[in-house]
Amino acid sequence: MATETISLAQSSEAARREAIARRDPRFDNTFVFAVRSTGIYCRPSCPARRPRPDQIVFFDGSAAAERSGFRPCRRCHPQDGAGSPDPAAERLARLCLEIDHAIATEPDRSIKLERLAKRGGMSVHQLDRLFRKYLGVTPRQYADARRLRRLKARLRSGASVTEALYDAGYGSSSRLYERAPVQLGMTPLTYRRGGEKMQMRYVVSPCPLGLVLVAATGRGISALYLGDSKPRLERELRREFPRAVIREDRKGLGRWVAAVVKHLQGKQPKLDFPLDVRATAFERLVWEELRRIPYGSTRTYSEIAQAIGRPRAVRAVARACAMNPASIVIPCHRVVRRDGQLAGYRWGLDRKRALLEKETAAANQVQHRASARHMST
Secondary structure (H helix, E strand, O other), rough: OOOOOOOOOOOOOOHHHHHHHHOOOHHOOOOOOEOOOEEEEEEEOOOOOOHHHHHHEEEHHHHOOOOOOOOOOOOOOOOOOOOOOHHHHHHHHHHHHHHHHHHHHHHOOOOHHHHHHHOOOOOOHHHHHHHHHHHHOOHHHHHHHHHHHHHHHHHHHOOHHHHHHHHOOOOOOOHHHHHHHHHHOHHHHHOOOOOOOOOOEEEEEEOEEEEEEEEEEEOOOEEEEEEEHHHHHHHHHHHOOOOOOEOOOOOOOOOHHHHHHHHHOOOOOOOOOOOOOOOOHHHHHHHHOOOOOOOOEEEHHHHHHHEEEEEOOOHHHHHHHHOOOEEOOOOOEEOOOOOOOOOOOOOOHHHHHHHHHHHHHHHHHHHHHHHHHHHOO
């Protein structure tokens, strides 16, 4: 089977930026990135806060970064072997490409671990360890995830369930349906029909910005709206999920609503709720990046586009922000224009401004208290 080879050490700038945005450990020991504003260089997987794209400088290794005057990060220790191509990581990348190629060109052909391991020059046990070490999943789990991604794309494009399941490489409908509740959160037909008969609960509560509506399935939050009229918010929810079975549930969602209200009051900076939202692959990419924006900070649309490796997709990023169904949890209000001015916001520019002002003030208070404690010690 002919496959494309890849060298992580010679990856493009776009691939490197995506690796940094995803904190991808597969790119560790292949390059480092430095931050002009701090004078520090890091591994791609460093857990530290991500800098602005225009502040990043790439180097093939730690020696080159230090010759340019940058010092190593104390969190990820990039000087420990950074810049030396990792043969195991490069081998993994080639094997992943082989799996991707097989699913795209021969979807009905099963992935034989013995054959894959032989092509990588290792045993099946070593192959399993390699995937678990770098990706946290087994080779079969990786293949399942790629096959599921292909299935979702075909379902969203309007293909029938039968067409989509065979095109994605599921040998039988029973194999797909036994995995569907875990992988899709619903049956494939329900997914294709936009959540038909999906069970959804919601509650509307007063908040510092008027009213907030929180709606969720058994898997997580599906919608979070802001407004001034409960009937209008309820109509908006039913318009967005016209085929779902929706009922009000004040008690069941009380804990989540209380956390949202505290967040809007500036008392709970982090909202780490599970989500159950429908999205295209691009929208999900944008929304995941929005959730990485620190509390009290903002990013521009172009910075988000750069961070996801699509620097020319600024307008598409803006559209993805506008399509966000779970405001606050997916903080699209933290995205502004390049000149710092506020752009459109589904729930009104006044609310966007109030949100940013509250977050900035709360973040400054936390920083001030931390500085005071430091001074007193």
